[in-house]
Amino acid sequence: MSLFAEIALPVPLRQNFTYYVPEELAEIVRVGVQVLVQFGKRQKAGFVVGLSEKTELTEVKPIIDIVDPVPLFDEIELEFLREVAYLNFASLGETLKSALPTGFLVREKGRVFLENPSFVPQEAVSQKILSYLSNRGNASISTLRRLVGKHRLYYYLGKLKSARAISIEYDLVEQKTPLVKRVVRSRINDPDKLRELAVRSARNAFKKKALLYLLAEDPTREYDYSLLQKAFGSPALKSLEADGLIEVADEEILRIPQEFGISRPSTKIELTDEQKFAIRSILSSLDSPCVYLLYGVTGSGKTEVYIEIIREVLSRGKGVIYLVPEISMIPQLFTRLKLALAPERIAVFHSYLADGERYDIFRAVKEGIYRVVIGARSAVFLQLKSLGLIIVDEEHSSSYKQNEPPPYYNARDAAILKANYYSCPVILGSATPSIESFYRATKGEYKLLELSKRIPGSRLPSVEIVDLKDERASKKNFSILSSRLRSELENCLARGEKAILLLNRRGYSNLIQCNNCGYVPKCPDCGISYTYHRIGEKLLCHWCGREERATESCPNCGSFRFRFKGWGTQRIESELRELLKTTRIFRLDRDAVSLKDGASSVLSEFANSKGGILLGTQMISKGLDFPDVTLVGVLNADIGLNLPDFRSTERTFELLAQVSGRAGRGEKEGKVIIQTFSPSSPAIQYAISQNYHTFYTYEIEERRATNFPPFSKILLILLFHSNREKVARAAQELSEKLRAEKLEVLGAAPAPIERLRGEYRYQILIRNKELSPILKTLDKISLPRTLKVKVVVDPIELV
Numbered sequence: 001m002s003l004f005a006e007i008a009l010p011v012p013l014r015q016n017f018t019y020y021v022p023e024e025l026a027e028i029v030r031v032g033v034q035v036l037v038q039f040g041k042r043q044k045a046g047f048v049v050g051l052s053e054k055t056e057l058t059e060v061k062p063i064i065d066i067v068d069p070v071p072l073f074d075e076i077e078l079e080f081l082r083e084v085a086y087l088n089f090a091s092l093g094e095t096l097k098s099a100l101p102t103g104f105l106v107r108e109k110g111r112v113f114l115e116n117p118s119f120v121p122q123e124a125v126s127q128k129i130l131s132y133l134s135n136r137g138n139a140s141i142s143t144l145r146r147l148v149g150k151h152r153l154y155y156y157l158g159k160l161k162s163a164r165a166i167s168i169e170y171d172l173v174e175q176k177t178p179l180v181k182r183v184v185r186s187r188i189n190d191p192d193k194l195r196e197l198a199v200r201s202a203r204n205a206f207k208k209k210a211l212l213y214l215l216a217e218d219p220t221r222e223y224d225y226s227l228l229q230k231a232f233g234s235p236a237l238k239s240l241e242a243d244g245l246i247e248v249a250d251e252e253i254l255r256i257p258q259e260f261g262i263s264r265p266s267t268k269i270e271l272t273d274e275q276k277f278a279i280r281s282i283l284s285s286l287d288s289p290c291v292y293l294l295y296g297v298t299g300s301g302k303t304e305v306y307i308e309i310i311r312e313v314l315s316r317g318k319g320v321i322y323l324v325p326e327i328s329m330i331p332q333l334f335t336r337l338k339l340a341l342a343p344e345r346i347a348v349f350h351s352y353l354a355d356g357e358r359y360d361i362f363r364a365v366k367e368g369i370y371r372v373v374i375g376a377r378s379a380v381f382l383q384l385k386s387l388g389l390i391i392v393d394e395e396h397s398s399s400y401k402q403n404e405p406p407p408y409y410n411a412r413d414a415a416i417l418k419a420n421y422y423s424c425p426v427i428l429g430s431a432t433p434s435i436e437s438f439y440r441a442t443k444g445e446y447k448l449l450e451l452s453k454r455i456p457g458s459r460l461p462s463v464e465i466v467d468l469k470d471e472r473a474s475k476k477n478f479s480i481l482s483s484r485l486r487s488e489l490e491n492c493l494a495r496g497e498k499a500i501l502l503l504n505r506r507g508y509s510n511l512i513q514c515n516n517c518g519y520v521p522k523c524p525d526c527g528i529s530y531t532y533h534r535i536g537e538k539l540l541c542h543w544c545g546r547e548e549r550a551t552e553s554c555p556n557c558g559s560f561r562f563r564f565k566g567w568g569t570q571r572i573e574s575e576l577r578e579l580l581k582t583t584r585i586f587r588l589d590r591d592a593v594s595l596k597d598g599a600s601s602v603l604s605e606f607a608n609s610k611g612g613i614l615l616g617t618q619m620i621s622k623g624l625d626f627p628d629v630t631l632v633g634v635l636n637a638d639i640g641l642n643l644p645d646f647r648s649t650e651r652t653f654e655l656l657a658q659v660s661g662r663a664g665r666g667e668k669e670g671k672v673i674i675q676t677f678s679p680s681s682p683a684i685q686y687a688i689s690q691n692y693h694t695f696y697t698y699e700i701e702e703r704r705a706t707n708f709p710p711f712s713k714i715l716l717i718l719l720f721h722s723n724r725e726k727v728a729r730a731a732q733e734l735s736e737k738l739r740a741e742k743l744e745v746l747g748a749a750p751a752p753i754e755r756l757r758g759e760y761r762y763q764i765l766i767r768n769k770e771l772s773p774i775l776k777t778l779d780k781i782s783l784p785r786t787l788k789v790k791v792v793v794d795p796i797e798l799v
Contacts, residue, residue, distance in 0.1 A: 005029060005063060006050035007037055008093035012406070014085075014779065016049060016092060020060045029063065032071025032078060034106065036064040042170050045106035047096045049078060067106055073099075077383055080421045084414055089715070089775055089791045090407030098407060099381035103359025110141040110170050112157065119165040126156045130165060141168075155758060178252050179356065182225035184237065185247045191216040197245065207236040215246070254369075255360040257353060269455060271308075275301050278449040279308045282425060286313065286388065289420040293395075293441040294429040295692070296451030298661020299458050299625075302429045303333070305451075306391050307340045309427070310372065314344060318388025318424070319371035321379055323411055325397030327352055328588060328599040328616075329623035330374055341372065349375035349382060377402060377411040380418060387422045390415045394622045395428035395437060396654055401796040408792045412437075431661055432654040432692055435699055439710040454665075461632070461663040461670030463688045468636075468677045480572055481579060485633045485673045489613065492631045493582060496611040497668070499631035501576075502621060502659045503569055503639075512539065512550075519556035521548075524758075531568060572635065573615055584612035588620055621659035627666025632659055637676040637684055645798045646708045649683045653695050656687035709794065713771040715778075716795040717764040718751060720788040724760040730784045731762035741777045743768055752798070759788070765798070 003021040019037050021029050029035070033048050038061050045067060073081065073096065085095035097105060114133040121127055125148050132147055133139060145153050160166045188194055198212035211232045225248060229237060240246045271279070274296075282292055282305075296302045310320050322337075324330060327350050337346050347361050347370035364370055368385035375382065377400055380390070392400070392412050400411040412428065419426040428437055428446070441448040454460060466482040477483055492499045512521055512532050522529050523541035530539035532550055540547045553560050569589045576585050586606040588599065599619075606614045607626060614620060614629075634656060641652045656674060664670020676684055686695035704711055717734070721727035731748030738745045744767045751761035768774050771793065783789050 002053060003029070004052050004055045004060065005035070005048045006052070007035065007046040007063075008049045008091070008096055009037070009039060009044055009046040010091070010093040010097040011039070011044075012091055012094065014089070014091050017046070018055050018057055018060055020062045021051075022062050025063060025066060028066060028069045030069075030071055031075070032073040033069060034067040034072060034104070036067060036106070037061065038064060046093055047072065049082075049092060049096075072096075072104060074383075076421050080418050081381075083417055084409055085407060086775070087413075087417075087771070088407040088409045088793050089778060090409075094405070095407045098378075098402075098405065101358035101362050102355050104362075110168050111138055112141060112144060113138045113167045113169065114165070115167050116163075116165045119160075119163055121160065121163070121165070123156060123159075126160055129156060129160065133166065179255055179360075180250045181253045183249055183251050184223040184225050184228055185249070186215045186219045186221075187245055187247055188215075189219045191219055194219060194245075205236070205239075207232040208239055211236050211240065212245075254364055255354070255357045256364065257348065257357050269301065269304055271304065272301065272451070272453070272455060274451045274453070275305050278305050278451065281447065281449055282309050282427065283312055285425060286316070287423060288425065289423050290425045291416055291419075291440075291446040292425060292427045292449055293433060293437055293446045294427055294449050294451070295433050295438070295441075296429070296431060297454060297460065297690070297692075298431045298658065299454040299460075299665045300431075300451035301455045302393070302431075302451060303336060303625075304455075306393070306427065306429070307337070309389060310337075310341065310391075313388040314341070314371060316388060318386045319365075319368075319384035320373070320389045320391065321382060321384065321387065321415070322372065322374045322391045323379055323393065323400070323415060324374065324376060324623060325394050325399035326619040326623065327376055328603065328619040329393075330376075331600040331603050332625060333374055333623070337372065337374065344372055345370050347373045349373055349379045351376065351378065380411045380414045387418075388424050390419050390424065390426045391429065392426065393429045394658075396430045396432050396434040397622070398651070398796040406790075408790075408795075410794065410796075413794075432657050435650055435696065435703060436710040438696055439700060457667055458627075458665050459669060460690055461660060461672050463660060463672045463674065463690065465679050465684065465688060466673060466675045467679050468675050471675075479579070480575055480635055481633075482673075482675055485675060486579065488631055488671065488673060489580060489633070493580065493584070493611050493613075495630075497631070498606070498609075498611060498626060498629045499613045499633065500620060500624075500626075500629055500659065500662050501572070501613055501615045501633045501635060502655075503572060503615070503617065503635045514554035514557060514559055519554055521555065569615055569617060576613060576615065580613075582613070584609055586612060586614050588614060588616035590617065590619075618655060621655055621662070624662055625665055626662070628668070629662055629666075630664060630668050630670050632663040632670070632672045634659060634672070634674040634676075637674050637687075638678050638681075641678060641681060641683060646703070646706065647796065649681075649702070650699055652681070652683040653687055653699075656684065657690060657692070660687065660690065707767065712767045712769055713774065714794065715766045715771070715774050716792040716798065717766070717783075718790040718792070719748075719762045719764075719784065720756075720759040720790070722759050727760050727762050727787055730787055731764060734781075734784060735764050737781050738764065738766060738777065741781070743774065743777060763798075 003026050005019050005021050006016045007019050008016050029048060031048050031051060034045055035048060036043055036045055043064065081095050081099055082092060085092045112133065114130065114137055117134055119130065121130065128148060129144060157166065157168065161168060186194065194212050194216035198209045198216070201209045201212065211228065241248050278294060294302055294305060313320055324333065330348055330350065334346060334348060347365060349358065349361050362382060365373055366383045366385065371384070373379055373382055392415050395412050402409050416426050437446065440446045466484050468482065471477050471482045475483060489499055512530060520529050521539060523546050530541055532539055537550045538547045539550050569587055573585055573587050577583060586602050588602045606612055637652065637656055640648060660672040663672050674684065678684060682698055686698065703709065719727050719731050735745050735748040746765040746767065748762050748764050751763045754761055766774050778791065
C-alpha cells in the first residue's frame with residue numbers, strides 16, 4: 001500500500017507539498033512529526049500535516065528521513081495553527097516553525113566557497129569577505145558573521161553569489177540539545193552494610209574504601225559522577241559498578257531558570273462586590289470558550305480576580321496560560337502568583353531566555369510538570385497538557401503583535417482562537433481596553449465585566465498638566481524637567497517616597513547635529529538619523545541595529561561643534577543625577593532588559609530602595625505595582641501623538657492612563673504631572689479625567705466616520721527592493737490588480753520610513769468590511785515573486 005505525506009515547509013508559500021513515504025518509514029511517519037525532504041537543490045526540514053493513500057501527482061519525491069518519531073503537534077494544536085496561518089496570510093510551515101522553540105528545529109548550516117578570486121567588488125564589506133576567503137578557500141557563515149559584525153551579511157553574500165564570486169552549500173544540523181548529567185547512586189541502602197564492605201576491601205584499595213565510607217554517610221543521596229571521578233578516580237567507580245554496589249546513570253537536567261521575583265509582603269485582601277461578581281460570572285462557564293473583557297480602572301484588583309479563577313482551574317486538574325505584553329511585568333507577577341498559589345510550580349517563558357531554557361520549559365509544560373505559565377507573546381503556542389484558561393493581561397498592548405518573523409499574528413486574537421479549540425474561557429484584562437475589544441463587548445460578542453473603583457485603601461491619583469510652551473516662553477526653562485515637576489520630585493525624595501518618570505524613547509540623545517555645517521549622521525542602510533548611546537560611546541540605528549563609534553568631531557567638516565540634541569533615557573538619567581543630587585535612579589528600557597535578568601534586577605533594586613526614581617520607556621507604564629510610588633511624571637506626552645496613524649490618539653491615551661495608574665496604589669495619595677506642548681489634545685484631556693468611557697465614546701465616533709476598525713478590516717502589504725523604481729512599479733501594478741477585484745485600496749505609496757536596511761519600501765492598504773474576501777483575493781492573484789513582500793493582517797502600526 002502506497003502512503004503519501006502532506007508536508008508543511010517553512011517557506012513563504014501558502015501551500016503544502018506532497019512526498020512519498022518509503023516503506024521503511026511507513027510505520028513511524030505520523031501527523032505532527034518533523035521530517036527531512038529534498039526541496040529544490042537543498043534539503044529542508046518540514047512537518048507532516050496529513051497522510052493519504054492516493055495522490056494525483058505523477059512524480060513524487062520520497063521523504064529522506066525522520067528527525068524524531070515523536071509528534072510535535074497533536075490534532076487539536078495543528079488545527080489551531082492552521083487557522084492562525086490562514087487568518088494571518090502566512091504559510092503553515094512558517095507558522096508551525098514559529099510555534100516551537102529553536103531547540104526542536106533542524107537548521108541550515110552554510111559554508112561559503114570562493115569561486116572567482118579575481119572578482120573585485122565595490123563595497124568594503126564584500127572586499128573584506130573575499131579577502132578572508134582568498135586566504136582560506138572557504139568559511140562557515142557563522143565565521144563570516146563574526147568577521148563583518150552587524151552589517152547585512154546575507155545582503156552582501158547575495159550580491160557576491162549573483163556575481164558568481166562565491167558559492168554557498170548548506171547542511172542540516174539538529175538543534176536539539178538536552179542537558180545530561182551522569183549520576184551515581186548506591187544500590188545498598190544500609191549504612192552498616194556499606195561500612196562492612198569498606199572494611200573487607202583489599203588493603204591497597206584506598207580510594208575504593210574511601211568511596212564506600214562516603215556512600216555510607218547517606219546511602220540515599222545522588223552524587224555527581226564527575227565530582228566522584230575527580231576525587232576517587234575512574235578505577236574505584238568502575239570496580240564498585242562491576243560489583244553491583246553502585247548504579248551509574250545519565251539523567252537529563254531541565255534548564256529551568258529560577259525566575260527571582262520582587263519581594264513584597266503577602267497581604268490578605270478583602271474582595272469587593274464587583275470582584276466577587278466577576279469571579280462568579282467567569283466560574284459559571286469554565287468549560288466553554290467564552291471571551292470575558294475585564295475592564296477595571298488601575299488598581300482595581302484585576303490580578304486578584306485572575307488568582308481566584310486560577311485556583312479553581314487548578315483544582316479541576318487543568319492548566320493556565322497567563323500572557324503579559326512586557327517582560328518587565330513578569331518579576332512582580334511571578335512573586336504574586338508564587339505566594340498565592342503555593343506549592344504550585346510556575347514556569348516563565350519569554351524571548352530573553354536561552355534557547356536551551358525555552359526548549360526545556362516547552363517540554364516540561366507539555367509533560368504536565370508545570371500547569372501555570374507566565375509568558376510574553378509566544379507563550380500562546382505552549383502546549384499545556386490540559387488547558388483550562390487563558391488570561392491576556394493588558395490586552396490593549398501593541399506588544400502582542402508579532403513583527404518578525406512571520407506569521408504576523410496578534411497573541412490576543414490567537415489566544416481567543418486557541419481557547420475555542422480547547423473549549424476554555426479567555427479573560428482579556430485592561431484599564432484601557434482596545435477600541436475593538438470594547439466595541440465587541442458592547443455588541444455582546446464578549447462578556448463585559450467592570451471594576452469601576454480601586455480596592456479599598458487607595459484612590460485614583462490627581463492629574464496635573466504642565467504646558468511646555470509656557471515653560472519655555474515665560475520661565476525660560478529648557479530643561480527636561482519643568483519647574484513644577486522638579487519641585488515635586490525633590491519633595492517626593494525628601495519624604496523617602498518613590499517616583500516613576502516616563503519617556504517613550506531610549507538612548508542618550510535622539511539627534512546628533514553639527515552646529516557648524518548642520519550635518520546629521522544617518523544610517524547608510526535606512527537613511528534615518530542615529531541615536532547616541534553614552535554607554536559604549538556609540539551611534540546606533542534603532543531600526544536595523546547598525547552601530548558606529550561616536551566621534552568628537554564632525555565627519556563632514558571636522559568641526560568640534562558636534563552637539564547632541566533631544567533626550568533619551570540615558571541622558572535624562574545623567575541630567576537627573578545632576579539636577580536632583582541623587583544616585584537613587586533606576587533606568588528600565590530595552591537596553592536594560594536585553595541583559596539576562598535585567599528587568600528583574602532593576603525592579604528588585606527599586607522595590608528595595610528607600611525612595612528613588614524609576615526612569616523608563618513604555619514598558620514601565622503598565623502592570624507594575626509599587627505601593628510607595630506617590631508621583632508619576634510624563635516627560636513628553638506628545639511623542640507619538642501626531643504620527644500618521646489612526647491609532648495614535650488611542651495609543652497616547654492608553655500610555656498616559658496606564659502610567660498614571662502607577663501612582664497612589666498604597667495608602668498615600670498619588671499625583672501625576674504630564675508635560676506636553678499640546679494640552680488641548682483630546683487624548684491628553686481624557687487622560688486627565690481618567691475616564692475611559694468618555695474617551696471610548698469620542699474615539700468610536702472618529703473610527704465610524706473614517707471607516708477604520710472596528711468598522712472595517714484592514715490589511716497592509718509592504719513591498720521591499722533595493723531598486724526604488726522596481727518596487728514602485730511593482731506596487732502600482734499590484735494596487736491596480738486589487739482595485740480590479742472591487743476592493744478598497746489606499747496606495748500604492750512610499751512607506752512613511754521609505755528606506756530601511758538598504759531597501760526601498762512601498763505600501764498598500766486594503767480595507768473591507770470582512771477579512772475573508774481580502775484573503776481570497778490575495779490567494780487568487782499572484783503577488784510579486786521578484787521582490788520581498790510582507791502581508792500584515794490588522795496592522796497595529798502604519799508607520
